[in-house]
Amino acid sequence: MSRELGTAQPKYLRIAAELRAILERGDYGPGDRLPGENTLAADFGVASLTMRQALALLRSEGLVGSRKGSGWYVEAFRPIRRHGIPRVARAQWGSGKTIWSADDDRAPDVDQVNVAEGETPPQHIAAVLELAEGEAVCIRSRRYVVEGRPVMLAASYLPQALVADTAITEANPGPGGIYARLADLGHAPVRFREEIRVRVPSAEEATRLSLPADRSVIKVARTAFDGEGRAVEINEMTMDSAAYVLDYEFGA
Amino acid sequence: MSRELGTAQPKYLRIAAELRAILERGDYGPGDRLPGENTLAADFGVASLTMRQALALLRSEGLVGSRKGSGWYVEAFRPIRRHGIPRVARAQWGSGKTIWSADDDRAPDVDQVNVAEGETPPQHIAAVLELAEGEAVCIRSRRYVVEGRPVMLAASYLPQALVADTAITEANPGPGGIYARLADLGHAPVRFREEIRVRVPSAEEATRLSLPADRSVIKVARTAFDGEGRAVEINEMTMDSAAYVLDYEFGA
DNA sequence: CAGTGGTCTAGACCACCAA
């Protein structure tokens, strides 16, 4: 028995576990509306705030979502698999495919595209790009939306001096994306590092991704190095942690 | 101005942001005790439950920790950098510059070591290991503790038929670990896949890792394939999401 | 023992949604 009789769990955790079991058993289908929190609170015999605590926990896991003035709903979204290491990376650069569409996941819509030139970079970006004091960057930012749900924000930082007056500063950088353009400039990326951490979203990130404040996000910082070992681009991605499975495949 | 006058944020978020700024400014050093939540609530002019909401948010980020009956403390732990792709497998790539600071793999203490033979595997494990109906696995589980703080749980699943009566079923599998023993058996791992997702810890995981219920965990499932493409081991890791930076480096 | 964090309650007000 793994019932843990001695260490009685608090009510909100027991209710959360019970709700989780009910949802995984399939009593409610994806997208279905749950009873209101007052109804549920009465059913479970607890105060509504306690009920909210349990529901909020399930929401932070991505199992349910809430709409103000409307109700609680079973989350219907299927996670996206992102392949961090493209299978045949280099061959795809000239082929018109972007890094993203090389992944085996659903094609996203891209919106909130913005290119800003001559920006002052954050300190940790400037350090990795080895910029001189006061040197500027070009920032390409965008949002990815899958099946109507915003799932990722991304911001690419490139040295302004490197990309000025090239297609990289255009909203559409042309076939092969910015890596193909960097190759045109003699700075083809040959090596990448992806650093991953989990954070609480900033207020702006929570808004743009329509996330509850207690949902965590996955931060992936991808640094591209050219043949001389110079960092030529940093792509900082911010993903809804409930929407993604990251995937890395490599040899021994 | 990015003050967001129109969309007034709730008090607990504004207070959390203010506290975050105070902590990052360094008013309190690592390990320092903060004023009690009642004192803080009075200072900020809110009810203590509202104050708790703000503190709990910072705790879920790993910025502060609480000890029942004692107080709130500034978290002193420096994140660990885990290299998903072993150094030996990487060429002599220079440039140590990284986006986020974290210490490289401090040597952990390993405790709660357990080897269980003849176990029935979870369904998703059996599927990847391509086990026949009813076929058993050997489960090697352990906990990693760094500087007195439990940071990761790991459980390796191997086909029982493959490892029976080998050193792999011993608590100490000998020099080179279980991969060397798999090589001895003619099943040296030559390819790996790591799948990463973020979850809320189970009650058992929260207990074994001493995590607050609202702290998320990083799940890494590492599958090892031998030369014939057979999955010979799955290592399911569960990490405190505030304790780790994952790092993958690879060529184009 | 006093003080602390953890849980829980009852009730209030607001913004938002749907009929």
Next chain:
DNA sequence: TGGTGGTCTAGACCACTGC
């Protein structure tokens, strides 16, 4: 307009810490 989730309050009881 009534119901819903989101926020906030005041206060209670408990378990634990540390003197």
